[in-house]
Amino acid sequence: MRLEGKVAVVTGGSRGIGRAVVLGLAREGADVAFTYLKGREAADEVARLVSAEGRRCMAVQADCRSADEMQGVARNILGSLGRVDILVNNAGVTRDRLLVMMSPEDWSDVIATNLTGLFNVTRAFLRQMIRQQGGRIINLSSTSGLMGLQGQTNYSASKAGVIGFTRALAKEVARFGITVNAVAPGAIETEMLQAVPPAQLEALKKMVPLGRFGKPEEVAEAVVFLASDAAAYITGHLLVVDGGAAMY
Ligand SMILES: NC(=O)c1ccc[n+]([C@@H]2O[C@H](COP(=O)([O-])OP(=O)(O)OC[C@H]3O[C@@H](n4cnc5c(N)ncnc54)[C@H](OP(=O)(O)O)[C@@H]3O)[C@@H](O)[C@H]2O)c1
Numbered sequence: 001m002r003l004e005g006k007v008a009v010v011t012g013g014s015r016g017i018g019r020a021v022v023l024g025l026a027r028e029g030a031d032v033a034f035t036y037l038k039g040r041e042a043a044d045e046v047a048r049l050v051s052a053e054g055r056r057c058m059a060v061q062a063d064c065r066s067a068d069e070m071q072g073v074a075r076n077i078l079g080s081l082g083r084v085d086i087l088v089n090n091a092g093v094t095r096d097r098l099l100v101m102m103s104p105e106d107w108s109d110v111i112a113t114n115l116t117g118l119f120n121v122t123r124a125f126l127r128q129m130i131r132q133q134g135g136r137i138i139n140l141s142s143t144s145g146l147m148g149l150q151g152q153t154n155y156s157a158s159k160a161g162v163i164g165f166t167r168a169l170a171k172e173v174a175r176f177g178i179t180v181n182a183v184a185p186g187a188i189e190t191e192m193l194q195a196v197p198p199a200q201l202e203a204l205k206k207m208v209p210l211g212r213f214g215k216p217e218e219v220a221e222a223v224v225f226l227a228s229d230a231a232a233y234i235t236g237h238l239l240v241v242d243g244g245a246a247m248y
Contacts, residue, residue, distance in 0.1 A: 001027075001028050001029035002028045002029070002224065002227075002228040002229065002230070003025060003028040003029045003030040003086070003224070003227060003228060004028075004029035004030075005029065006025075006029070006030040006031070006085040006086055006227075007030065007031050007032075007033070007081045007082070007083050007084050007085050007086070008022075008025045008030040008031070008032045008033070008084075008085065008086035008087070008088065008227065009032075009033050009034070009035075009077060009084050009086070009087050009088070009125060010022050010025070010032060010033075010034040010035070010088040010090055011034070011035045011064050011088070011089055011090050011091035011117070011121055012034075012035065012036065012037070012064075012090045012091030012092065013032070013034025013035065013036060013043070013046060013059070013090065014034070014036035014037075014039040014042040014043040014046055014059070015036075015039060015042050015190070015191060016188075016190030016191060016192060016216055017090060017140065017185065017188060017190060017216045017219045017220065018034065018088075018090040018091065019042075019046050019216065020215075020216035020217045020219065020220035021088050021090060021219070021220045021223050021224075022034050022046055022050060023046070023049060023050065023053075023220070024217070024220035024221065024223065024224045025086065025088075025223075025224060025227065026049075026050040026053045026055045026057070027053060028224055028228070029055070030055065030085075030086065030227075031055050031056035031057065031081055032050055032055060032056075032057055032058075033057070033058035033059075033060060033077040033080075033081060034046065034057075034058070034059055034060070035059075035060050035061070035062040035064065035073065035091065036059065036060075036061060036062075037061070037062075037063060037091070040061065043059040043061070044059065046059065047059040056081060058076075058077060058080060058081065060073055060076065060077065064091045064113060064117030064118075064120055064121050065112040065113055065116060065117055065120070066120065067119075067120045067123070067124075070120040070121050070123075070124040071124050073124065074124035074125050074128070078125075078128055083128065083132060084125050084128050084129060084132075084135065085129075085132070085134070085135055085136065086135070086136045086137075086138070086227045087121070087122065087125050087129070087135065087136070087137045087138070088138045088139075088140070088223055088227075089117070089118045089121055089122060089137070089138070089139045089140060089162075090140045091113060091114075091117055091121075092113060092114045092140060092142075092158075092192075093109065093110060093113045093114065093192075094110065094152065094155050094192055094195060095107075095109055095110050095154060095155075096151040096152055096155065096195065096196070097151060098150070098151055099153045102153065102154065106154060107154045110154040110155055110158050111154065111157070111158055111161075113158075114155070114158035114159065114161075114162065115158045115161045115162065115165070118139060118162060118165060119165070122137060122169070126173070126178075129173075129176070129178050130173070130176045130178070133176055133177050134176070134177040134178060135176075135177070135178040135179075136178070136179055136181075136226065136227045136231075137166075137169070137178065137179070137180040137181070138180075138181055138182070138183060138223050138226050138227060139162050139165065139166050139180070139181070139182045139183070140162070140182070140183055140185070140219075141159045141160075141162040141163050141166070141182040141183065141184040141238065142155070142156075142159040142162075142184055142185060142186075143184050143185070143186045143240060143242045143245060143246040144156045144159050145157075145158070145159025145160035145161075145162060145163060145184065146160070146163075146184060146240075146246050147246050151200075159184070162182055163182055163184075163238055166180050166181065166182040166236065166238070167180075167236045170235045170236035171236065174235055179226075179231070179232070179234060179235040180235055180236065181226045181231070181234060181235060181236065181237045181238070181239065182237070182238045182239070183219060183222050183223055183226065183238075183239050183240075183241060184238055184239070184240045184241070184242065184246070185214060185219045185241050185242060186208065186213075186214060186240075186241065186242025186243055186245045186246065187201075187204050187205070187208070187213045187214065187242070187245070188213060188214040188215065188216055188218075188219055189213050189214070189215055189216070190216055193213065204245075207245045208242070208243040208244065208245045209243060209244035209245070209247070210243035210244055211243070212243065213243075214241060214242065214243060218241060219241050222239050222241045225239075226239065
């Protein structure tokens with residue numbers, strides 16, 4: 001097991017990619033605390049599966065859009081699990097609409113969750129990693145942030161922002177032995193993808209050289225790798241997991 005004795009924190013761990021990440025980290029030996037927004041039942045089920053692996057687990061209802069809430073969550077998790085070795089900033093939302101139709105709320109909700117949430121959560125746990133003189137931060141970006149996708153000006157902007165944040169922080173905290181990397185999935189089979197209209201889904205699939213959408217577990221594998229000792233000399237990197245769709 002690659003992560004025995006480590007403590008991991010994952011935001012948005014109740015379903016989709018976050019769920020697969022929580023289970024992947026636990027399978028490799030990590031104790032895992034994760035947050036969710038609304039899906040209590042789904043979160044309880046993930047917590048049950050982690051406990052079945054023999055790992056400690058905390059499922060915490062928390063909104064990453066609130067800085068105050070995240071400070072409280074960090075105190076709660078660190079009080080219970082004692083440390084944080086791995087932080088996976090996964091929580092994210094889409095509010096797809098062409099720009100002319102996009103409301104200020106569509107814009108601000110995506111930026112508040114995907115970008116300000118990243119700031120709120122990272123800031124809440126970073127001091128502890130600095131104290132520990134080590135840690136792994138892995139942020140979920142998207143190929144939408146690289147290529148830009150029609151109907152996603154808000155989302156593409158937020159996910160491009162995740163890449164800039166990742167590289168700037170990687171430079172800031174390298175001296176403390178903390179690595180900061182990003183993973184950019186392409187289209188992955190989760191509830192997020194179900195919000196995309198069928199015609200657009202077909203067009204998206206045609207863009208994938210491997211000819212299919214990805215599975216949450218295939219993204220989780222990349223996250224687990226970046227969290228493991230095998231990735232000790234990798235920081236500020238963007239690992240694209242998209243079946244080749246964003247190749248250029
Ligand atoms: N699926 C894709 O094709 C794809 C592609 C590229 C990148 N990504 C990125 O990968 C990440 C995960 O995507 P996904 O497809 O797994 O999403 P998903 O299935 O929609 O799950 C989103 C998760 O985030 C949580 N969440 C949402 N808003 C939150 C908030 N304000 N505070 C805390 N938690 C919140 C949700 O909790 P509740 O269930 O409680 O609401 C849920 O656990 C996102 O950052 C996404 O942008 C996804």
